[in-house]
Amino acid sequence: MKLFLFLLLLEIHVTRSLRYFYTSSSGVSNFPEFVAVGLVDDVQMIHYDSNTEKAEFKQQWMEKAAEDDPEYLSRQTNRLMNTQQVFKGNIDTLKQRFNQTGGVHINQMMYGCDWNDETAEVNGYHYYGYDGEDFLSFDLRTETWIAIVMQAVITKHKWDSDRSLSGDLKNYHTKLCPEWLKKYVNYGRSTLMRTELPSVSLLQKSSSSPVTCHATGFYPDRAKMVWRKDGVELHEGVSKGEILTNNDGTFQMSVDLDLSSVIHEDWRRYDCMFQLSGVNEEIVTKLDKAAIRTNEDELQNVNVLVSGSSVFPAGVVVRIMGILLLLTVCFSAVFIWRRKYKGEKYETHLPSTVSNILMFMLL
Structure with a gap:
């Protein structure tokens, strides 16, 4: 049993991921129309939204990317500003395809790759979603698009007709994406490869x-x-x-x-x-009734807080709700997309031919 557990943890330990999420919204008040985030091993390392119109590092170790290339952030900002406009048009196109007028609508893309640093196995993925449902995905094996709903068939035929696009996408997800993942993991080695017990x-x-x-x-x-x-x-x-x-x-x-x-x-x-994973000792907690915390205990603590007037100010509650809404919109569905510009040493997205079509209108 212990040997099986050790092997299972070892297998999980060596898999790392690089993912990007793009989210555009319509009809959501007091919320950015467009948000883009990048994550390494599920740690957010870069962020952009249409309110600030500025790409920003979210981890100190990402400053090493700027040291390697001083134009890194400005190039990301310019690209995402253009992408923001395209996504705005995409929502209008999608609303027409689904015969919608007003209301709240969300268009998402999530893309990236997983890399096993022991076996060198790579798994790339590239999906689109609309209003919380799958819309379109790219099959790396056949190098074709899969229309998950009828409204995506038009786009599938358009992109399948460009074979150079399919080749560039496969090259990105199987080669370029893992290369950048390794680079980012090296930048954040002290953080991403640490262990903290709970x-x-x-x-x-x-x-x-x-x-x-x-x-x-x-x-x-x-x-x-x-x-x-x-x-x-x-x-x-x-x-x-x-x-x-x-x-x-x-x-x-x-x-x-x-x-x-x-x-x-x-x-x-x-x-x-x-x-x-990576830690030999186990944390074992014996089942002991005296050690169990119950709802009754928590209610007593709440009563103490209320009686002591330790109540959240209204402004704090509003800010918390805003943060929860942001997280919900950005991560409510898992949709995947990816881009990289060929020939630019420090760019983090798709080759130019891929970029021109994927920053596109869904016509």
Whole structure:
């Protein structure tokens, strides 16, 4: 069992990713019409939006890109300003295709690659989405576009007819993208290759609810957490949650255990085990009723805060809601797209022929 777990974690550990998300919106008040973000291993490293109209580094280690090429940010800014205008037109085109007039609409693209630094295996991806649904994707194997809905067929035929475009896209996703991923990982080595262990807690909504083992504050996101009985991993009565990102760039995850059929005397036989990729020791948390935090405990804390007048000011609440809306619009769906200009040493997007068509109107 331990050997299998070690091999599984080792396999996960060596996979890295470079992804870009472009989001344009229509009908959303007090929100940028266009937002672009780039992420390395799910850590945001560059950002642009139509309010500032300026590309900005989000990680200090990305300053090394500017040291290599002083025009890096200005070139990104100019390109994304042009892309912003194209995306605005794309929403108008999409609304016509779907017979829509007003309302809130979201057009997204997400693109990039995964790279396994042990096997050198590369997986590229390139998708479009509209209003939270898949719209169009590029198949690297056949070098053709896949129209996921009827409204995308027009665009599929247009782009499939340009074979040079397909070749450039495949070259980008299988060669250029991994090259830039390796460069960025090297820039952020001290951050991206660090390990941080989490704090682990036992939580329960009520005495009849499943017990949740919750780990937060770990890095990277390559980790495993399981419930065990007598040291053996459990599968029945166990519900695993997804790994989620914290505001500080670390991660959290949880695993629920249904104890409805377990007598209290047997609780001592259960534990929650967390293991982080690259770290040998396990974090083992014994199932102990005294250690479980419940909703009743949290309600008492809330009452104390209210009685002490520790209430969020209205302005803070408004700002928080704005941030949540931004995150929802940018990351509510996973759509993929990618671009790179050939012949420019430090550019991060598609070859010029690809750029000219992918910064396009969806006609």
